[in-house]
Amino acid sequence: MTPLLLTLWATSLADPLVVTVEGGRVDWGRGVLCARAASSGGSGLLTSPRTLEQEAWLRLESQLHDQAALVRVSSDLLAGDLMAGEDPLALRLSEGLQTWRVTTTRYRRSGQVELEAELVLRDWLRPALSGWVSADRPRRQEQGPTGLVVDARGLAVTPALVPRLLAPDQSVLFGPGHLVLGQLSTHPPVVWVTDPADALATSHAGTAPVFVGIGAVVQGSDLVLEPAQLAPRDDLDAALSRGRVVVVVDP
Numbered sequence: 437m438t439p440l441l442l443t444l445w446a447t448s449l450a451d452p453l454v455v456t457v458e459g460g461r462v463d464w465g466r467g468v469l470c471a472r473a474a475s476s477g478g479s480g481l482l483t484s485p486r487t488l489e490q491e492a493w494l495r496l497e498s499q500l501h502d503q504a505a506l507v508r509v510s511s512d513l514l515a516g517d518l519m520a521g522e523d524p525l526a527l528r529l530s531e532g533l534q535t536w537r538v539t540t541t542r543y544r545r546s547g548q549v550e551l552e553a554e555l556v557l558r559d560w561l562r563p564a565l566s567g568w569v570s571a572d573r574p575r576r577q578e579q580g581p582t583g584l585v586v587d588a589r590g591l592a593v594t595p596a597l598v599p600r601l602l603a604p605d606q607s608v609l610f611g612p613g614h615l616v617l618g619q620l621s622t623h624p625p626v627v628w629v630t631d632p633a634d635a636l637a638t639s640h641a642g643t644a645p646v647f648v649g650i651g652a653v654v655q656g657s658d659l660v661l662e663p664a665q666l667a668p669r670d671d672l673d674a675a676l677s678r679g680r681v682v683v684v685v686d687p
Contacts, residue, residue: 452685453628460503464595464628469507469555471500477546488549496551500536508596510612511655518564528563535560557597558624565620568612581671582642583680585632586659587649593685594656598625602660616679630687637682646675
């Protein structure tokens, strides 16, 4: 990879919502796993661009599998844990890894071919997310709060697909067992932003969200509500029933 590309790749990692995984990266702001791979250099006219593309493709496929296993689903669960074994869910997730797509192809003067690809985490992990939808979750409220905005700025938070939201007494207010099935086809369980005024945050949480502050972080991704900013439980339940949670972290 050229020095310029290395610089651009490293610059992107300065974003607090971009987390490295085995040489790849998870962009939590967009909810995608990004990976890159390159073929060996071309060896004259005997090596066709098509052959080098295939070599880069196979390397990318292998890297994506390894990197996807390290995606943090919750504070105590990695995607690789879900793919372990030969149960139906593990097999579906392994097959779902094929939904990645190439976003950029570069052809170098040396003959080398470089590929970059993305895997949409919500789409890939939907079989697991759908299985966690709880039958006794709060019924969706047609009136009241439109969503929940969690202010975690000032704290060391590790993004996850489904972070837990805990009450001060450590009871779970939101987590893998509190997902709303209808939202999973169009939105990730949680939207991560660095600015509560971000257009993504406002469109996801709606025009009348409940705002809550965080007093502590446990295991990197379990967010404990601050007692002084604890919203009324009815408002929290109404907001969570919408399945629209936004977490704000430091830029």
